[in-house]
Amino acid sequence: MQTARPLLALFLFAACVSHKDSFSGSHDTPARVPNVVIVFTDDQGWADVGCQGAEGFATPHLDRLAREGVRLTDFYAAQPVCSASRAALLTGCYPNRIGIHGALGPGAKHGIGSGELTLAELLRSRGFATAAFGKWHLGHHPQFLPTRHGFDEFYGIPYSNDMWPHHPENPEAWGDLPTIEGERTVGLNTDQNRFTGDFTARAVDFIERHASEPFFVYVAHPMPHVPLHASDAFRGRTARGLYGDVIEEIDAGVGDILRALERLELDDDTLVVFTSDNGPWLSYGDHGGSTGPLREGKGTTFEGGVRVPFLARWPGHIPAGTVCAEPAMTIDVLPTIARLVGAELPDHPIDGKDVWPLLAGLRDARSPHEALYFYYHKGELEALRSGRWKLHFPHRYRSMAGRAPGAGGLPGKYDYGVRVERSLFDLHTDLGESHDVSAEHPEVLARLLRLADAARAELGDALTDVQGAGVREPGRL
DSSP states (O other): OOOOOOGGGGGGOOSEEEOOOOOOOOOOOOSOEEEEEEEEEEOOOOOOOOGGOOOOSOOHHHOOOOOEEEEEEEEEOSSSSSHHHHHHHHHSSSSGGGTTTTTOOTTEEEETTSSSHHHHHHHHHHTTTEEEEEEEEEOOOOGSSSSTTOOOOOOOOEETTTTTTOOOOOOGGGOEEEEEEEEEEEEOOOOOHHHHHHHHHHHHHHHHHHSSSSSEEEEEOOTTTSSOOOOOTTTSTTTTTHHHHHHHHHHHHHHHHHHHHTTTTOOOEEEEEEEEOOOOOOOGGSSSOOOTTSOTTTTTSSHHHHHHHHEOOOTSSTTEEEEEEEOOEGGHHHHHHHHTTOOOOOOOOOOOOOOOOHTTTTTTTOOOOOOOEEEEEEEEEEEEETTTTEEEEEEEEETTTTTTOOBBBOOOEEEEEEOOOEEEEETTOTTOOOOOOTTTHHHHHHHHHHHHHHHHHHHHTTTTOOOOOTOOEEEOO
């Protein structure tokens, strides 16, 4: 666990506070339908943004999103791992509901199911032009690619950028990493120094070509997942080393997108969202990010693994300078945007809820979730959060506590034998999840155990060998 340091945002336990008292929020859907831009980074820690305490590098454009929009301090990825977290963002479902677990590799023969409604399909049904640039990771066979799931255009890689012949530990385990345009492979083992700049440039070009119609751009940067790469213009710029250089290039890309929207006079017509797929990969040391005061990181359901940055900006609709500490999750993005564009949700069950009141800074806005559930591995319910409370169920997890971190792109070695017993934490007083208060709050514990049983009945739980009645199969070859 990393050492805590003072961060003002961590003590903003009021619901949603707007710095613009004159802004009049409403539960009503805004009359204007926004364009949508989502920037989704990989393995960026909660504290890897200037407005949340970043050290050794600057993120002026991300900080601008916070200054001119909303920052959700308690926003979560649905799982602390790549494919699962992307499935949640794009479908509004807990990933285990739709059969997506872990990180799909080049040997996977399954992917996102054809019956799932993606955010791109939802928006395309409302006349949006749609594009995805960057990392996909929901299946690499043609039937699973973005162009089969609502995106008009795709340029990027099908899975993680370390799944290639230059892997630092197991290069022989991976084949060539394809770069795909549409559904055609256009390169192998592309120079990753180009990735952040290329994917940003593609996004800007798409916005320019579709400025006269509604559009959705999904920029899923492979960085700062290892191996870290930055262009010459950014390499060596920061005191944080290559990791800081990478984040500054991502931040500059957000600036390029914001400038394009301003130039095209689309600034007031576009919702821009920034978040990350999970917490930082702590075993990589100086090539991994920071969770600030949060416990653990990627690959765990402690706060450092699942709590991620979230910033959103839509001038005139999201009040500037709003800070909200109500819990929300990537599953909420799809239903919230559906509400804003007047789109119908799918007939099958989804798990996300409309959190527009949180984004709009309504004074009395509260999370619409009675609880958020944190699964990992193949459907193991490890934890849940309800209000201020976080309950962990007995499970093993990996930790770098007491271990030497990696350096220079080589990882340290996790201890995979660490175990947490059933523990109740009060996140308002114990953000580091260090003091079990279940004995002091038996009524809270009993309520959360009932919620967990209901979740298991619907979504399953491999830890207690419960089959979920609402689980759907993924797509398969």
